[in-house]
Amino acid sequence: MIRIEGLTKSFGSQEIVKDITLTIRKGEIFTLIGPSGSGKTTLIRLIDLLDYPTSGTILFDGADTATSEKGRLAIRRHMGMVFQKPAVLNTTVSANVAFGLKFRGMPEDEARDRVQKALDLVGLVDLAGRRAVTLSGGEMQRVALARAMVTHPDVLLLDEPTANLDPVSSDLIEDLILRINKEFDTTIVMSTHDMIQGQRLATRIGVIMNGRLAQTGSTNEIFYQPKGREIARLVGIDAIPGGIVTENRGGHALIRIGETCFEAMTDLRKGQRVALGIRPEEVSLTPADASLKRSSVRNQFTGRITKMVPSGPFVRVSVDCGVRLTALITRRSCTELGFVVGAPVVAGVKATAIHVLADDGRATPP
């Protein structure tokens, strides 16, 4: 659908997008994930042909987009875009949605029908006659979505569409994105810094770091086999550095970090320096005095709670057991099990839940 080759964009002496090569497939939801300022917005603007790349090419359905203004307009009209900050024009909601059709010269009665359908899609039919500037942020973003969809674009571009919205509005937008992708078979390219959103929506994910495409892959590949510690951190894995493989028997390895020994699954050979990636939700905590069930949990370490940080309905509990492990525990469990800072606990993590990251940045499947 869209083929990007060696794309670079500089502002002054600063390279914001660096040598990105990427293929967006028809019908997929491709999500760009990366920290703020990593170049996601710039890349999406380049794809929508709003800006000119410094170098590199973008092919749309095989056609080079580096063409005349007229040619670029014709290609742009196959795309719809929703910006992070919704901008509505000072007129009615339906007139806002109708703009794309008006620009394409569609007769009014036909346009009216399309606008109605687009508003119905985002659930704003009742607000059709309202002045758009009086809407809430979430409603404005739905108007923006309807406005982009009314022209039935082949590709829908979304730049952090929920970044400025409350959780309820975000959920609504996310549901709409999935629906649009399913019902209209619209190819969607979106950016987000919300990893959970990326995981929920994406067919494939591209991780952008400092303007470079650091890794591309399916959701599972990105979240469970991040390439390198930076991406691991970005997708919410606490990577513990300084490990070394001391033994490996057919993929079942022993890894030592300081005084602590972990069992994990990896192909990396004895002597290899590694970091361990452990998702906090995979770490279990039990009070130290409880009778332990030594089931499949191979790695069990006693230690003390050093820090507890509330995070929504969860608490991130840091435990010092030679190495520092972080567990994500529900508030309720925390209270029931009497976890407080300083309390002795046993932390457990399954060998299969440890992601062994080679220090050279290569990852192996767990």
Add this chain to the structure above:
Amino acid sequence: MQAINLVVTLNPAVMQIASLSLYISLMATIIAALIAIPLGSLIHFHDFRGKRVLIILIQTLYSVPTVVVGLVIYLLISRSGPLGFLGLLWSPPGMILGQTVLIVPIMMGLVISALNGVDKSISDTLVSLGATRLQKIVEIVKEARFAIMSAVVLGFGRAIAEVGVAMMIGGNIRDQTRVLTTAITLETGMGEFGYSIALGIILLIVALIVVVALNLITAYGMSDDAQKIVGGPRG
């Protein structure tokens, strides 16, 4: 007391002066708007060398004295001037020309500011929706309509309130070029203060009517075509 009397009884002489004032200043405002809005847009939407200098020049012309404009126009259109053959001196069309020249800079400058006030994201949104360059410009001008209307109102205000051009080009000829401001000058000079105050009040009433009308046009007129698409507002 005399003032109220003149207003209430709609004194024919006063009405003639008031309507000539309204006619000249409104014509000047319309012509100036027809020049300032397209030209201001042209300057705003194009990047060229010396753009900032040009804008500073335009802004400087905000404070050009009315008598200086009067003098320059006088020199241009007097019998011996380059445009003397038009016979515009001591005539309403000459006064319209003078007031137009007077208010074009302030209108144009404020139109540019008004367009600057439209967020960049609006422009991006329009382009992403597939607008051609012209379609984008038209929508942005529409988006700035309230601020542009302010520019037009201010231009009208300056035109109807000025006395320099009206006096130097028009000459305050009774029944021909006498307008409210020149009449006020004359009557005050003759010690007819009540009459002057009445004329002043009438000037403000005329201004009020025009401003209200312009506001209504901006609020309802310009969003008309937008609402047609969906058959008017609901709910």
